[in-house]
Structures are given as structure tokens and as C-alpha cells.
Amino acid sequence: MENLLALFYHYQDSLIARYNYDRFTFYANCGLIGVSLFGIFIAYWLIIYHRIKEHLSGKGRAVIVSALNELFIETVLDAPAENFESEIPASIIAFRKKHLGSKFGREIVISELMQLHKNFTGTTAENIRKLYFQPELDKASIKKLKWGTWSRKAMAIRELSRFGVADTIEMVARYVNNRNEILRLEAQVGYLKLHNEHPFDFLENLQGPMSEWHQLNLFNTVTQLDRLKIPSFSKWFASFNDSVVLFAIKMATHFNQLDAADSLITLFDHRSLEIKAESIKAFGVLQASQSVRDLLVFYEEANGSEKQLILATLGKISADEAIEFISKEVRNKDYDIALAAARALKEYYTGRTLLIQIKEQSNERVGAIIAHALDDRI
Amino acid sequence: MQKILIIEDEELMLKSLEFKLKKEGYEVVIASDGRDGSAKIKEQQFDLIITDIMMPFVSGLEVISLVRTEMKLTTPIIILSAVGLEDVVLEAFKLGADDFITKPFMLGELSIRVKKLIK
Numbered sequence: 001m002e003n004l005l006a007l008f009y010h011y012q013d014s015l016i017a018r019y020n021y022d023r024f025t026f027y028a029n030c031g032l033i034g035v036s037l038f039g040i041f042i043a044y045w046l047i048i049y050h051r052i053k054e055h056l057s058g059k060g061r062a063v064i065v066s067a068l069n070e071l072f073i074e075t076v077l078d079a080p081a082e083n084f085e086s087e088i089p090a091s092i093i094a095f096r097k098k099h100l101g102s103k104f105g106r107e108i109v110i111s112e113l114m115q116l117h118k119n120f121t122g123t124t125a126e127n128i129r130k131l132y133f134q135p136e137l138d139k140a141s142i143k144k145l146k147w148g149t150w151s152r153k154a155m156a157i158r159e160l161s162r163f164g165v166a167d168t169i170e171m172v173a174r175y176v177n178n179r180n181e182i183l184r185l186e187a188q189v190g191y192l193k194l195h196n197e198h199p200f201d202f203l204e205n206l207q208g209p210m211s212e213w214h215q216l217n218l219f220n221t222v223t224q225l226d227r228l229k230i231p232s233f234s235k236w237f238a239s240f241n242d243s244v245v246l247f248a249i250k251m252a253t254h255f256n257q258l259d260a261a262d263s264l265i266t267l268f269d270h271r272s273l274e275i276k277a278e279s280i281k282a283f284g285v286l287q288a289s290q291s292v293r294d295l296l297v298f299y300e301e302a303n304g305s306e307k308q309l310i311l312a313t314l315g316k317i318s319a320d321e322a323i324e325f326i327s328k329e330v331r332n333k334d335y336d337i338a339l340a341a342a343r344a345l346k347e348y349y350t351g352r353t354l355l356i357q358i359k360e361q362s363n364e365r366v367g368a369i370i371a372h373a374l375d376d377r378i
Numbered sequence: 379m380q381k382i383l384i385i386e387d388e389e390l391m392l393k394s395l396e397f398k399l400k401k402e403g404y405e406v407v408i409a410s411d412g413r414d415g416s417a418k419i420k421e422q423q424f425d426l427i428i429t430d431i432m433m434p435f436v437s438g439l440e441v442i443s444l445v446r447t448e449m450k451l452t453t454p455i456i457i458l459s460a461v462g463l464e465d466v467v468l469e470a471f472k473l474g475a476d477d478f479i480t481k482p483f484m485l486g487e488l489s490i491r492v493k494k495l496i497k
Binding site: 069106117120123124 | 388389390391393394397398448460481484486487
């Protein structure tokens, strides 16, 4: 070390003397070079460390996955449920001792069990659940939910809801308004899956807007769950959160909740144009004939695009009491409204005949609109 | 012994089905993707084919098309897929599939359907 320092001082003096360097600049440059070299060394060390770690964990993962697969096929796949009730097979006990002692092992086993559980129903699925619950892997998931980063929390919710750990519902509910969108969505999906009595109650207190993608994910979950208790969605039509109202309208129409029609009428006065439009469309999907009069009243105050939507909805409902009104609107001076009316009338069983009659009795302009509406190629 | 071909890219699912059907007394040949499966269909004769839909290289729908349109075989085909979309199911039946099982499924159910078709 002393020799090195002596060498440094020797070169320092000769360099400063030869090139007329400023002493401070020289030291600053030397410091900078030193720090850079140290940084490069640390970066290389970290890269090598992570590569080795990744390689070893990959190998470790492969060993655990292979052992679990073997155990699954030989002991779990086709075993009757009773096999796991009274006495746990020795092979499972040996597997637990060998692989579930470490956090790393538990993580891999949980993720593999999730994958397996997705593919099976019946006894096999029940046996996979037991592989999760018996060694208390649910505790590992709960711990992850309590202390993990947002991504680990999201994963934990997915695990708990996959295996139906219903008593964690309160913990999951804490994240339904989380500022992280992925965690928030995962918590809402988890709530749906875990809450046996009122799975949609989280909608009550939803603060932020639900994006289309978000709603689509929830909808997808709802359609995949067999035993979900479906509430009357009209109770969320009065929500302060517009996206909740939109979601509730979509769900009410999907589940064909005709009793929601009366509450839908109240949305005609909603401040959101999107909600107004969706509620009008919903009448058509529900084919709610009892709402025709309300639609006709609202029509008087509606703007152009709303009028077109109402006409389309009246066409879908195809109630006799609206025929006269729609026929009159076919002659409307506004081209878009007249075309929407013609198309609505076409939806009626006798619509084509009626349109041809109107065409014969009308001027060229109305005739052209009707011809346009009757052309199935358009 | 009746011979069944299973084409499935998910390794554990493939092994599980192989185990189950072997246990029930069938001779089982496995293929881990559509290309491998198609090659085996061209080489050997099977009494039943079970295939996934979404697979690398060659899809399950292409496998059905190969069996029914190109090779003109009447071998029963069961589709086993996580994709339960109406369009896909209809397309599979249109191409000539005999049955469609959506994942998740019960192993017992698969056995019964296999037995029914292999008769």
C-alpha cells in the first residue's frame, strides 16, 4: 500500500510539473476515475450475482416443480377425496418436509397449485385445495398480503380467492380503492369471488372511476363464476360514481333484470350524457315494453342523438303503441332522425310492409330514406 | 388395445391425461404441440384424438382440419380447451370435432366421454 502511494505521489508530482496541472483539478479527476472504476466493479458484481442467483433459483424451481408434478399425478390426480381426510399419504408428508420449509419453496408450490387448480373441477380440484390448506400455505398468502409490495399483494389476493379463503374478505376489501389500478382490480375480483352473500357490495364505496378495461375484467369474472349471488343492480343506479352506474346498467341488461326498468327511467335526467345514452340502450336490450310511454315523453326534450337512440330502442322493443309515433317520425325533416325511425320500424314484424306503404304515400325524399333503410346491404 | 393420441402443450396436463387414460386401459401416445401431433396422425392409426386448441406451430383447429379434410379420417376427436368462446366451439364442430370439453373439467367426465366416443 505504501509503495502504491509512493508511486502515486511520484507520478502526481511529475505530471503536475510536466503539464502544468492545477493540483485541485488533478485530485478531482483522480477521484472521478476512482469512483467510476468502483461503480463499474459494483455493477459487474451485481450482474454476476443476479445471474448466478437466477440460475440457481431456476434449477431449484425445476426440481420442486418436477417433484410436485410427480406427486400430483401419482397421489392426487385420481385419488378419492377420503384419501386426504383421515390420513395424509406419506409421499405428501415427505414432499412438504423437503420443499415447504423455505419461502422460496412455498412460493413455487403455491404458484403451481394455482395453475393446477385452474384446470380441474370436482374431486381433483378439491384434492388440490387440500394440498394448499393442509400445510397452511394460506398463511403464507396472508403474510404476503399484509407485508408485500403491491404486486405481491395482488398475487396474494389472487391466491386467496382462487382457493376460497373466505375469512380474508375484510383484508381484501381494504384494497378495493387502492390507488394502484392492478391491485385495485385484483381486490375487486377477489371480493367477488370471496364474498358468498353480497359479492357486489364493494361497489357501494368505490371512489375512483372504473375504466372500460376494468369493467370488462369484472364482467369476465362474473360470467365465469357459477355460484355467484346476483343482486338487483338497479340499487347502484343512484351511485355517486358514474362508472359504477354504467357498470350496473351493463350488468342489469346482461342478467336481463326487467325489474330494473323503472329505475332506469330515473337516469333520463342524469347529468352524464353517457349514462343517459346507456340507459336508453338498456331498455332496448331488456325489451322493456312498459317503458315505451316514458321513452316517448323523454323524446320530446331529447337532443338529436338521443332521439336516434330512443328510436333504435323503440324498434328493439317493437311495442304496438309506438308504431304510429315511429311512422310519423319517418317523415321527420331531420335526415338522421327519419333514417333512425325507418330503421326502427323495420325491426317490427310488419315493419317492411309498413315502410313500403309509407314510401308509396310520401314524397321522393322520404322514399329515398326508406329505400336506404330497407337495403340490407347497408 | 384401443389407441388414443393426446395433443396438449401444457406438460402437466398432458402427463395427467396420459396417466388417467393409461390407468383405464388405453394405449396412449402423447404429442406436446400441434406439429408433433400432426406428424403422429400421419404415421399411426388412432381410435381417438384428444387435442387442445391454442398450441404452438399448429393449432387444434388445424389438426381437426388435417384429420377430416386432408386425410378424410373418421377418427373421433375431442377438443379440450380453456377457450370456451362460442366462435371457437362452433368452428371446431364445423370442422368435424365430435366433442368439446372446456377447462376446468372433471377427469371422470373426460373418461365417460372417451368411452362413449371410442365405442
